[in-house]
Amino acid sequence: MTGWDRFAETFFNAKVMAKYLPDILYGMVVTIELAVLIILSGLFAGLVLALIRSLGVRPLNWLIIFIVDLFRSLPPLVIIVLIYFGLPAAGASPSGFVSTWISLALVLMAFAEEIFWAGITSVPRGQWEAARSTGLSFVQTLLEVVLPQALRLTIAPLTNRTIAITKGTALGTVVAVTEILGQASSAMSNSYNPSPLMMGATAYLVLFLPVVVAARWIETRFAWKR
Amino acid sequence: MEEMIQAFFNADIARAAMPIVLAGLLNTLLMSLLVVPLGLMGGLALALGAHSRHPLVRWPLMAWVDFFRAFPPLVLLVLLFAGLPFAGLELGGFACVAIAFFLNTGAYYGEILRAGIESIPHGQVEAARSTGLSRLQTTTYIVLPQAVRNVLPDLLSNTLEVVKLTSLGSVVAVPELLYQARQAQSVTYNATPIVMAAVIYFLILWPLVRLLSRLENRALAGRG
Numbered sequence: 001m002t003g004w005d006r007f008a009e010t011f012f013n014a015k016v017m018a019k020y021l022p023d024i025l026y027g028m029v030v031t032i033e034l035a036v037l038i039i040l041s042g043l044f045a046g047l048v049l050a051l052i053r054s055l056g057v058r059p060l061n062w063l064i065i066f067i068v069d070l071f072r073s074l075p076p077l078v079i080i081v082l083i084y085f086g087l088p089a090a091g092a093s094p095s096g097f098v099s100t101w102i103s104l105a106l107v108l109m110a111f112a113e114e115i116f117w118a119g120i121t122s123v124p125r126g127q128w129e130a131a132r133s134t135g136l137s138f139v140q141t142l143l144e145v146v147l148p149q150a151l152r153l154t155i156a157p158l159t160n161r162t163i164a165i166t167k168g169t170a171l172g173t174v175v176a177v178t179e180i181l182g183q184a185s186s187a188m189s190n191s192y193n194p195s196p197l198m199m200g201a202t203a204y205l206v207l208f209l210p211v212v213v214a215a216r217w218i219e220t221r222f223a224w225k226r
Numbered sequence: 227m228e229e230m231i232q233a234f235f236n237a238d239i240a241r242a243a244m245p246i247v248l249a250g251l252l253n254t255l256l257m258s259l260l261v262v263p264l265g266l267m268g269g270l271a272l273a274l275g276a277h278s279r280h281p282l283v284r285w286p287l288m289a290w291v292d293f294f295r296a297f298p299p300l301v302l303l304v305l306l307f308a309g310l311p312f313a314g315l316e317l318g319g320f321a322c323v324a325i326a327f328f329l330n331t332g333a334y335y336g337e338i339l340r341a342g343i344e345s346i347p348h349g350q351v352e353a354a355r356s357t358g359l360s361r362l363q364t365t366t367y368i369v370l371p372q373a374v375r376n377v378l379p380d381l382l383s384n385t386l387e388v389v390k391l392t393s394l395g396s397v398v399a400v401p402e403l404l405y406q407a408r409q410a411q412s413v414t415y416n417a418t419p420i421v422m423a424a425v426i427y428f429l430i431l432w433p434l435v436r437l438l439s440r441l442e443n444r445a446l447a448g449r450g
Contacts, residue, residue: 010312010313011309011312011313065439068439069432069435069436072386072431072435073386073390073427073432073434073435074424074427074431075391075392075393075427076390077393077394077396077404078393078404079424081404081408081420082417082420082424085408085417086233086234086417086421089229089233089234089416090230090233118442121443163295164387167297169298170301171300171394173300181298181300181301181304185304193312194309194312197305197308197309198309200301201297201301204297204301205293205296205297208296208297208298209293209296211296212296213292216292
């Protein structure tokens with residue numbers, strides 16, 4: 001057996017791969033579920049916070065800024081560990097899936113709020129004044145004049161940030177979530193062969209590489225004009 | 227309420243765990259001091275290469291960058307730590323972290339620096355070259371200083387992410403802040419050490435977050 005054969009036999013073992021393919025596919029489904037939940041709830045919460053911030057209520061804004069700063073400065077893994085291992089002491093025992101979901105959604109919320117807020121403030125004040133003077137209400141001005149322009153500016157940075165945070169679903173493996181990396185790791189220790197890990201790595205590339213390439217396109221398409 | 231304080235802010239446990247957690251903090255700082263320059267150097271090499279006009283140089287480097295941007299850093303770390311031993315190569319947790327970070331954060335820094343370099347008008351390069359500066363001199367003295375200034379917020383933002391990512395070291399038993407806190411937690415059956423770690427992360431990174439938020443808002447206001 002040549003060196004290459006031995007390498008292939010170890011890292012791309014057909015028998016092991018066939019055996020654990022269903023596990024990895026199941027992991028992909030969990031990863032996608034988790035990612036969709038994180039993206040929807042994180043972006044929604046971030047937008048809501050940015051809209052509340054645009055009302056300009058001082059104490060409320062300070063609170064929002066503090067929350068945003070907090071979840072931008074804490075490592076996601078620390079938040080996951082805190083929720084999963086800490087909350088049971090407070091009487092709630094969220095599953096690993098829920099802990100990962102909540103943690104990453106909070107992180108995405110914080111980053112999204114900053115980006116949405118930056119987008120809203122980038123619309124010149126004169127437009128607010130003009131819209132209000134034509135008789136539009138505050139809410140109408142915000143939703144129909146400011147947000148459409150602001151959102152266009154936020155697309156590129158939001159895409160990049162969302163990808164980076166969604167990749168964090170792999171952290172769920174630390175709290176026993178059965179996503180791709182979790183499935184691959186347990187398959188590896190069961191079979192004592194690294195082929196499942198190679199499959200897991202491939203699964204991540206299958207999921208994320210198209211998104212990264214698409215993001216590159218979006219970045220040039222919706223680039224912030226300098 | 228009393229129970230909550232006992233479970234999350236237990237003073238006795240905090241006092242006992244303090245030396246352990248602080249030792250972790252020291253390792254986190256040392257790791258950051260190693261991986262940030264390492265990533266920056268890798269990124270600079272990638273950016274200069276990806277800026278090259280030769281497609282045979284540019285395309286593979288762009289593919290390299292996209293590859294590592296699509297790959298979760300934890301997967302990379304586990305691959306190095308648990309996968310490589312099967313190929314007869316056993317690296318310690320710390321070495322794995324250094325390599326994984328070099329690959330992952332290098333790709334991110336590379337992408338940022340490339341954008342910075344591309345923001346410098348080509349006329350400047352031509353002007354510099356025509357005054358007799360060499361290619362290297364033009365890059366070092368004319369292009370890079372301006373490029374870095376143009377993407378400074380992004381560079382800082384990525385550095386923040388890198389420092390936060392060092393917490394992944396806990397998965398491969400590198401005794402950094404989170405790992406130490408979890409050790410203390412599993413011995414005491416109390417969440418206080420993890421809360422301590424969270425507070426420390428927040429305290430050391432909050433100034434950077436504040437600075438970033440200002441820089442980002444200023445950058446956007448200028449575009450209005």
